[in-house]
Amino acid sequence: MALTSEKQRGVASRLSLRSGLTRLWRWITWTWSPASEREASTAIVENLWLHWFPAKIAAESFAWSYSLWLGAISAFLFLILTVTGVLLMFFYIPSTEQAYWSIKDIDYVVGFGWLLRNQHRWAAHLMVLVVFLHMLRVFFTGAYRAPRAANWLVGLVLLLMTLLLSFTGYLLPWDQLAFWAVTVGTNIAKEAPIVGEGLRFVLLGGTEIGQSALVRFYVLHVIVLPGAVLVLFAYHMWRVRRDGGMAVTDAAAASLGVPSETPPVPTKTYSLFGVTAGTSLETRAARPQSDEAGTFSSPHLSRRLMLVFLAVFAVSIVLSLISGAPLEEPANPILTPNPAKAPWYFLWLQELVAIATVRVGALTISGGLIGGIVVPGILVLAAAAWPFLDRSPLSAVGKWFPPERRLQNTVMCIIAIVILVLVLIGLLMRGPYWQLFWPWQAWPEMPRRL
Amino acid sequence: MRSSFSRNWDFWPLLLASIAVLLLVVTVAWREYTPEWQRQTGAFRTYLKGRGAYDAAAAVPDSVQQIWVPALSRVDRCISCHVNYDASISTLPDLPPLYRPHPDLPYMAKHPFPTFACTVCHGGQGFALDETGAHGLVEHWDDPLLTTALAANYGLTRAQLMESKCNTCHRHDDSTAGMDMINMAREIVDKKHCTSCHGLEGGGGLAASDLTYDGDLNPEMLDFSAVEGPKTTLKWEIQHFKSPQQVVKGSGMPNYRLNDEQARGLALLMMSWQRISFPPQYVPAARRRPPAVLPIVREVPYPPPANTDLGQRGRFVFMNRGCNTCHRIGGGKLIGPDLAGVAQRRSDPWLTAWLKDPAAVVAKTPDLQTWSHEFGDIIMPNQNLDDDGIKALIAYMKEFNQAGTP
Numbered sequence: 032m033a034l035t036s037e038k039q040r041g042v043a044s045r046l047s048l049r050s051g052l053t054r055l056w057r058w059i060t061w062t063w064s065p066a067s068e069r070e071a072s073t074a075i076v077e078n079l080w081l082h083w084f085p086a087k088i089a090a091e092s093f094a095w096s097y098s099l100w101l102g103a104i105s106a107f108l109f110l111i112l113t114v115t116g117v118l119l120m121f122f123y124i125p126s127t128e129q130a131y132w133s134i135k136d137i138d139y140v141v142g143f144g145w146l147l148r149n150q151h152r153w154a155a156h157l158m159v160l161v162v163f164l165h166m167l168r169v170f171f172t173g174a175y176r177a178p179r180a181a182n183w184l185v186g187l188v189l190l191l192m193t194l195l196l197s198f199t200g201y202l203l204p205w206d207q208l209a210f211w212a213v214t215v216g217t218n219i220a221k222e223a224p225i226v227g228e229g230l231r232f233v234l235l236g237g238t239e240i241g242q243s244a245l246v247r248f249y250v251l252h253v254i255v256l257p258g259a260v261l262v263l264f265a266y267h268m269w270r271v272r273r274d275g276g277m278a279v280t281d282a283a284a285a286s287l288g289v290p291s292e293t294p295p296v297p298t299k300t301y302s303l304f305g306v307t308a309g310t311s312l313e314t315r316a317a318r319p320q321s322d323e324a325g326t327f328s329s330p331h332l333s334r335r336l337m338l339v340f341l342a343v344f345a346v347s348i349v350l351s352l353i354s355g356a357p358l359e360e361p362a363n364p365i366l367t368p369n370p371a372k373a374p375w376y377f378l379w380l381q382e383l384v385a386i387a388t389v390r391v392g393a394l395t396i397s398g399g400l401i402g403g404i405v406v407p408g409i410l411v412l413a414a415a416a417w418p419f420l421d422r423s424p425l426s427a428v429g430k431w432f433p434p435e436r437r438l439q440n441t442v443m444c445i446i447a448i449v450i451l452v453l454v455l456i457g458l459l460m461r462g463p464y465w466q467l468f469w470p471w472q473a474w475p476e477m478p479r480r481l
Numbered sequence: 482m483r484s485s486f487s488r489n490w491d492f493w494p495l496l497l498a499s500i501a502v503l504l505l506v507v508t509v510a511w512r513e514y515t516p517e518w519q520r521q522t523g524a525f526r527t528y529l530k531g532r533g534a535y536d537a538a539a540a541v542p543d544s545v546q547q548i549w550v551p552a553l554s555r556v557d558r559c560i561s562c563h564v565n566y567d568a569s570i571s572t573l574p575d576l577p578p579l580y581r582p583h584p585d586l587p588y589m590a591k592h593p594f595p596t597f598a599c600t601v602c603h604g605g606q607g608f609a610l611d612e613t614g615a616h617g618l619v620e621h622w623d624d625p626l627l628t629t630a631l632a633a634n635y636g637l638t639r640a641q642l643m644e645s646k647c648n649t650c651h652r653h654d655d656s657t658a659g660m661d662m663i664n665m666a667r668e669i670v671d672k673k674h675c676t677s678c679h680g681l682e683g684g685g686g687l688a689a690s691d692l693t694y695d696g697d698l699n700p701e702m703l704d705f706s707a708v709e710g711p712k713t714t715l716k717w718e719i720q721h722f723k724s725p726q727q728v729v730k731g732s733g734m735p736n737y738r739l740n741d742e743q744a745r746g747l748a749l750l751m752m753s754w755q756r757i758s759f760p761p762q763y764v765p766a767a768r769r770r771p772p773a774v775l776p777i778v779r780e781v782p783y784p785p786p787a788n789t790d791l792g793q794r795g796r797f798v799f800m801n802r803g804c805n806t807c808h809r810i811g812g813g814k815l816i817g818p819d820l821a822g823v824a825q826r827r828s829d830p831w832l833t834a835w836l837k838d839p840a841a842v843v844a845k846t847p848d849l850q851t852w853s854h855e856f857g858d859i860i861m862p863n864q865n866l867d868d869d870g871i872k873a874l875i876a877y878m879k880e881f882n883q884a885g886t887p
Contacts, residue, residue, distance in 0.1 A: 093490070132554070135608040139558070140545055143513055207621075331490060338491045341498035348505040352512070359621040366699055478700035478712035480623055480752070481631060 075329050084332050085272055087325025089280040097279045100339050101165035107343045108158040115151040125249040127242045130205035131361045149351030155197050159376045162193045170443050173428040173436055174278035180418035182270040185263055187414055192260050199252035201374050210362035211371040213240055222399030282429030369463045378457030379450045517611045518561040525580050537571040548598040552760045557598040557607035567594055602646050603627055635715055637745060648753035653767040666746035673737055674775045674857050677816050686778035688806045696755035718748035733803035735862025775816050775857045781806050787877055795877025798870045810881050824879040836871045838863055
């Protein structure tokens with residue numbers, strides 16, 4: 032914004048007051064202004080903060096309607112989660128004796144504690160949702176096709192890690208909701224053949240959910256998983272640039288007659304190991320980020336990201352003001368709440384388990400294996416393999432619901448809707464004794480002590 | 482260069498988002514810095530100044546107040562609003578309820594605030610700083626403030642309802658001053674020999690459920706179909722003491738014809754028997770239990786076999802109604818008398834009348850009343866037998882002579 036062109040500078044010189052203000056502004060904010068686009072590009076690339084971005088970005092990438100900015104929203108949610116999470120760590124005590132009471136303190140007496148916890152909880156729920164939607168967007172636009180298949184796989188791992196992060200965080204308040212949701216979740220994991228029991232044992236640090244499980248979940252939640260997500264996120268972002276930006280630019284290049292398989296072109300970017308391999312200045316962009324096609328990432332991308340961040344931040348605060356994070360009774364291993372539900376994003380699995388469970392007289396065949404392991408396992412494996420099996424034309428890449436990809440997009444739509452419907456059934460319609468109630472039906476009154 | 486620099490996307494959305502975030506930050510700050518307790522203490526200050534008590538007004542604290550009792554793992558912030566709880570700020574008469582000091586009751590000297598805090602006796606959520614939360618009238622808080630309104634639901638006064646709290650510590654007392662309901666209930670437990678059948682603190686009988694931690698009963702495990710009004714454990718307990726068979730179908734628990742007051746007292750006693758561990762210095766010395774008058778039923782033997790079909794049916798009724806919990810046929814008295822030869826001692830019409838309604842027969846026969854002293858003054862509970870069952874039972878009794886042999 033403070034960078035002004037030669038022509039604007041000429042106009043400004045005629046108005047002495049404005050010129051003075053402009054110079055003052057520049058003196059405060061800029062020590063130097065670029066004389067050419069090349070100098071501006073170099074300035075972006077050499078700046079500690081701005082070098083995150085390539086100097087120039089194709090204008091198509093800015094479209095709201097293409098990416099919905101879901102990836103950026105996920106990243107900002109992760110930022111909010113990190114900041115609120117680190118602050119919460121100062122007040123939270125990962126002990127079965129004190130965890131619940133430390134959460135009560137955070138809710139009631141820690142300065143802005145209610146905001147930290149509500150925002151952390153809302154951002155976590157939103158991140159699960161937005162990362163899932165981001166994956167759907169990438170699928171529906173065919174953006175996972177080579178050369179972006181590797182990034183699709185990284186994204187898939189990031190989705191699973193997001194779920195794990197949320198799930199490990201679920202146990203920490205050590206209330207009934209936490210205890211029993213994790214009981215349901217880890218019991219589903221137990222159904223995995225051969226490794227199930229062992230996996231649950233390692234995760235819980237024993238056979239029951241107790242202090243060792245709490246510490247393991249805590250360490251996973253605050254160090255291991257966020258660290259892994261951060262590393263993978265960095266790779267994910269670098270990979271976007273290495274693969275030539277977003278797929279929509281390929282589509283735009285194709286419409287301009289640029290062949291889709293172009294050799295690597297020099298660009299101002301970094302690679303992780305490219306320095307030693309001698310390929311540090313090359314990416315596989317379908318279209319060179321030429322002066323005509325590109326838009327400077329600073330200020331346009333920075334400003335757009337600021338807008339996305341402010342919007343995400345505002346939404347998380349509004350939700351935190353409207354609805355607080357729940358805290359049920361302290362965890363009680365001998366008193367099962369009725370109904371006991373998994374976290375909402377695993378409710379579709381719990382529904383599948385319930386549907387797949389067969390009762391013949393007194394004999395019960397648990398649906399845990401089908402609902403908890405087979406179906407989600409097949410879905411993840413199919414998603415991982417799909418970029419290599421997809422035979423749709425490359426001309427269909429970078430567009431929403433192109434006719435050439437109608438069948439696979441329809442199948443994906445159906446899968447997503449089934450998951451969503453099962454989650455909603457589990458969330459809104461499963462009442463006491465795991466019975467189904469219409470949303471307008473009142474649940475039976477559960478007895479209390481007094 | 483103009484082509485890329487002159488684009489001014491997002492200016493208006495960015496401005497709007499910035500204003501929105503600014504407004505939200507102000508909202509958040511407003512919510513943080515205008516807590517409910519501060520409005521209450523502010524109102525108290527104004528009130529005191531209105532009555533000319535300027536020193537007292539200056540003494541009203543302007544921060545969250547709490548009584549922290551690590552030994553009981555309690556942090557009671559009730560006193561953030563109830564700031565004058567110990568009369569340290571004002572002793573003016575006729576203060577509004579919120580600012581009134583705690584009444585100086587006889588037992589307050591033994592229960593000082595710093596050692597006991599508030600919620601141990603009163604219930605409620607000590608952590609919370611808003612009224613609804615602190616009074617525990619919220620979801621997911623199972624220990625609400627024991628109020629007059631809550632007590633009225635059970636026909637109790639607030640002080641009576643609170644006795645169930647007192648007794649979590651005082652459960653081993655013989656009798657506790659000020660705990661009339663619980664004292665009455667303890668007497669019933671002794672007099673009716675509840676521990677002949679029920680287990681209690683490692684002792685007692687094994688013929689009925691263990692009552693040591695009856696107050697921890699999961700309300701969802703109870704059948705409320707015969708209980709009127711709100712589904713609560715206390716309601717269930719009261720109803721159950723009044724008519725056990727009506728609340729639990731086929732229950733072997735005798736109907737002791739308790740009046741409402743007695744049923745409420747026993748229900749409060751049951752509610753107080755919770756698995757709450759107090760440090761030793763909080764628990765008063767244990768009571769000395771009176772020696773047991775009646776035996777304690779640790780096993781329920783099978784009654785002897787019958788020879789006739791009708792006798793066989795009578796034996797089935799005998800076991801089905803739990804007669805063998807209290808009576809033996811040969812081998813001496815248990816809780817009730819030995820039934821060997823009862824059919825020779827008593828006539829058929831007498832036995833029929835007895836089995837139909839024991840209490841009515843006792844009322845008409847004065848010598849039975851003195852005789853029942855031998856059996857702890859317990860009158861055999863009415864088992865609501867039908868005529869066929871009575872006939873079968875009498876036939877079964879007739880198969881045995883005085884020695885308990887056929």
